[in-house]
Amino acid sequence: MTREEALESIKANVENKNLIKHMLATEAIMWALAKRLGEDEEEWGLTGLLHDIDVELTEGDMNSHSKLGADLARELGASEAMAHAILCHNEVHGVPLETKLDKAFFCADPLTGLIIAAALVRPDKKLASLKATSVTKKFKEKGFAAGADRQQIAQCSELELELGEFIELGLKAMQGIAADLGL
Numbered sequence: 001m002t003r004e005e006a007l008e009s010i011k012a013n014v015e016n017k018n019l020i021k022h023m024l025a026t027e028a029i030m031w032a033l034a035k036r037l038g039e040d041e042e043e044w045g046l047t048g049l050l051h052d053i054d055v056e057l058t059e060g061d062m063n064s065h066s067k068l069g070a071d072l073a074r075e076l077g078a079s080e081a082m083a084h085a086i087l088c089h090n091e092v093h094g095v096p097l098e099t100k101l102d103k104a105f106f107c108a109d110p111l112t113g114l115i116i117a118a119a120l121v122r123p124d125k126k127l128a129s130l131k132a133t134s135v136t137k138k139f140k141e142k143g144f145a146a147g148a149d150r151q152q153i154a155q156c157s158e159l160e161l162e163l164g165e166f167i168e169l170g171l172k173a174m175q176g177i178a179a180d181l182g183l
């Protein structure tokens, strides 16, 4: 599957622009993580890009969310490893995180929300002027962007990454696609 094909399928299945931006942000972080950890950038990037492709199709049914996503990814030509990472990111299925890809994607997904929220409270609402240290401060404020699961983000430790480095890597990755994110 090429990135183009993945994007085409996303556009056919997802209307919500913010959800598409979330998937692009996750892709960027996954690409950077793969690069940092010496893993397959294309495979990890595409996993992040595709992971929520089924959100509108499943209409909030958490029992089918991610199962359908994994199936759609497979149909597009995703590897079993990619489909597994997509499936287990929804904890409802009780599928344990096994591979590095599973673990990386699991902690990258909520980091996008924290970074976007941290950018949006800045006067200029831009990623460019946002500092990793500010995001780390916001990480510690429990009430801030409470939907961005801190425990999940902190699981970057499973990849032997310090939280500060993970946040910095994620922020840089998202700054690189700021125009696509409209931030």
Ligand SMILES: [Fe+2]
Pocket: 022, 026, 051, 052, 109
């Ligand atoms: Fe997501």
